[in-house]
Amino acid sequence: MTDKKGLLIVVSGPSGVGKGTVLGKVFEKRDDMYYSVSATTREMREGEKDGVNYHFLSEEEFLKIKAEDGFLESACYCDNYYGTLKEEVFKRIDKGINVVLEIEVQGAMQIRRKHPEGVFIYILPPSYKALRERLLGRGTDDLDKIEKRLEAAKWELTQIDKYNYLVVNDIVEEAADELNSIIEAEHLRTPRVYDAIQEMLANDEI
Ligand code: ADP
Ligand code: 5GP
Numbered sequence: 001m002t003d004k005k006g007l008l009i010v011v012s013g014p015s016g017v018g019k020g021t022v023l024g025k026v027f028e029k030r031d032d033m034y035y036s037v038s039a040t041t042r043e044m045r046e047g048e049k050d051g052v053n054y055h056f057l058s059e060e061e062f063l064k065i066k067a068e069d070g071f072l073e074s075a076c077y078c079d080n081y082y083g084t085l086k087e088e089v090f091k092r093i094d095k096g097i098n099v100v101l102e103i104e105v106q107g108a109m110q111i112r113r114k115h116p117e118g119v120f121i122y123i124l125p126p127s128y129k130a131l132r133e134r135l136l137g138r139g140t141d142d143l144d145k146i147e148k149r150l151e152a153a154k155w156e157l158t159q160i161d162k163y164n165y166l167v168v169n170d171i172v173e174e175a176a177d178e179l180n181s182i183i184e185a186e187h188l189r190t191p192r193v194y195d196a197i198q199e200m201l202a203n204d205e206i
Contacts, residue, residue, distance in 0.1 A: 003192035006032065006093040007183065008115055009100045010108045013123030014153030016135035016146075018169040019102050022123060025176035030183070034097045036088040039065065042080035045140045055085070073103065073110035078148045082107065098183060104152075105159045112162065119186050121179065122163040126170040128153075 013019050027033050039055040041062050050056045057065075062081045066074055074083030084101050092099050101111070111118055125131040131153060135146045160166060165182050169175040186192070 003187055003196060004096055005192070006034075006095070006097040006099060007186055008089065008093060008111070008118040009098055009183070010111055010118050010120045011100055011102050011123060011179075012105055012108045012121070012156070012163070013169075014125065014131055014156055015149040016131055016138060017123050017125045018134065018172065018175070019123050021172055022167075022169055022175045022179060023100060023102065025172060026179050026183075029176070029180055030098075032096065032098055034092050034099050036084055036099055036101045038082055038084055038088075038101075038103065039071075040080060040082045042078075042082075072114075073107040075104055075106040075110075077104050077106075078145070078152055084111075105156045105162075109159075109162060117191075119165070119182065120163040121165045121167060121182060122160045123175065124157075124160070124166055124168045126168055 011019055011023065023035065027035070037051065037053070037055060039057050039062060041057055041059050042054075044050065044054075044056050048054070048056075059081065062074075062083065065071060065085070066083065070086060071083040072086045072089060074081060076082075082103065084103060084107065089099050089101075101108075103111075108120060112120060125134070128150075132146070132150060135141065135149060141149065167175050167178045167182075
């Protein structure tokens, strides 16, 4: 027996660590997951699609939604705004879907204050050198942007004690298995299953 609600899963980690790659594997293994599509003001990368990877907005559009309180959290990261739209999240959690927010640390900490029941996972690279190589290998950012992202990573790494779980992405399959185990275990935590168990006991004939 597990709980009937979905989990609010927050995944952070330095740009290029492999969050998208590892989460992709987890999504292949499970059919109860939803990847929250964030809004951003950054430029669309080659291969990205509006409404699929992000909702790509102008700064004016982004700030309008923020003023109307449409974001669960938002942050400025490497000169661009990013934010989680409220409408992406809670209606799905109520239906038993695990909603994944792949967001940076400032936003994750805003969510943690409002929703301590969330599951906060930080993905680490096996080394700083590997992180640089992955960012270069991905080939989506120019050198200036890569340096900015590596600088941001140094600060982010000082914040990892604020997360519930740390997963090292050395081998993609292993990291995905670890994430999957975290999801399984979180569904069985006492506060989440307590009501369901009480109901079962109440309906049991003695
Ligand atoms: P993020 O979503 O964290 O920015 P990506 O998933 O885009 O990172 O991965 C960045 C690059 O690193 C991609 O080219 C991806 O193929 C590669 N990558 C991801 N995980 C690994 C791994 N465990 N070993 C080697 N390369 C990896
Ligand atoms: P990228 O530009 O590489 O897609 O993302 C840069 C950083 O922004 C990553 O760390 C990513 O997790 C984070 N990010 C993506 N969407 C959001 C969001 O909605 N809110 C916050 N706070 N960060 C986000």
